[in-house]
Amino acid sequence: MAEVQLRGVRKSFGSVEVIKGVDLTVASGSFCVFVGPSGCGKSTLLRMIAGLEEVTDGQILIGGQDVTWAEPSERGIAMVFQNYALYPHLTVAQNIGFGLSLARLPKAEIEAKVRAAADILQLTHLLDRKPKALSGGQRQRVAIGRAIVRDPKVFLFDEPLSNLDASLRAEMRLELADLHHRLDATMIYVTHDQVEAMTMADQIVVLQGGRIEQAGAPMDLYGHPATPFVAGFIGSPK
Numbered sequence: 236m237a238e239v240q241l242r243g244v245r246k247s248f249g250s251v252e253v254i255k256g257v258d259l260t261v262a263s264g265s266f267c268v269f270v271g272p273s274g275c276g277k278s279t280l281l282r283m284i285a286g287l288e289e290v291t292d293g294q295i296l297i298g299g300q301d302v303t304w305a306e307p308s309e310r311g312i313a314m315v316f317q318n319y320a321l322y323p324h325l326t327v328a329q330n331i332g333f334g335l336s337l338a339r340l341p342k343a344e345i346e347a348k349v350r351a352a353a354d355i356l357q358l359t360h361l362l363d364r365k366p367k368a369l370s371g372g373q374r375q376r377v378a379i380g381r382a383i384v385r386d387p388k389v390f391l392f393d394e395p396l397s398n399l400d401a402s403l404r405a406e407m408r409l410e411l412a413d414l415h416h417r418l419d420a421t422m423i424y425v426t427h428d429q430v431e432a433m434t435m436a437d438q439i440v441v442l443q444g445g446r447i448e449q450a451g452a453p454m455d456l457y458g459h460p461a462t463p464f465v466a467g468f469i470g471s472p473k
């Protein structure tokens with residue numbers, strides 16, 4: 236696990252600034268949730284931490300190391316997307332181990348890592364199946380398995396549950412909380428769902444218009460919302 240620090244991070248696409256100076260520390264081993272309306276910059280911020288998008292200004296530190304210009308593969312992070320694409324012609328085991336195969340790890344090592352991830356995610360009995368024979372929740376677990384096998388210090392999740400129905404979402408929320416405890420990793424989780432934010436987070440970061448409106452523990456935001464926007468979003472009594 237590692238601390239994640241953003242210092243004065245900005246991002247422009249052409250002449251449009253979409254991230255307008257974000258300063259944030261995500262404590263090592265914590266579960267941090269980015270929440271805010273569609274278009275506020277949640278995904279862009281996550282993609283910059285992952286190194287999938289260059290910052291226009293500012294610095295990103297992971298574990299105290301400046302990774303602002305480091306390759307994604309050098310950052311010790313793994314990202315799970317909303318529209319996780321599994322390879323339909325590969326088995327669950329091959330899907331989970333795919334990135335490791337690309338990295339040319341020895342076969343025995345890949346198999347051991349895949350088995351360990353499958354064990355954590357309760358996928359062991361499904362390792363030989365193809366994605367089309369899995370439920371939505373099981374497919375989502377395979378996508379998380381692909382992240383786990385890379386032993387990241389930081390997990391980034393971009394609305395990973397938004398394609399699931401309400402009851403499955405509630406179940407996966409509990410599983411992710413359990414995973415967080417067992418993996419000893421820092422997790423940053425993006426959602427536009429305030430229930431997810433309130434129930435899962437050590438720290439909630441409320442974003443609006445490319446800025447942090449407020450960051451803090453769920454009950455702090457609920458009890459002491461800094462702005463009417465935060466109060467409205469978190470559902471605090473007025």
Ligand code: ADP
Binds near residue numbers: 276279
């Ligand atoms: P969120 O994930 O909170 O819904 P995004 O980070 O996807 O928001 O987008 C933030 C803003 O940046 C939006 O206005 C979006 O249109 C814009 N944006 C995101 N990616 C690009 C891009 N590649 N080119 C131009 N504008 C973009």
Ligand code: MG
Binds near residue numbers: 277278279
């Ligand atoms: Mg998004």
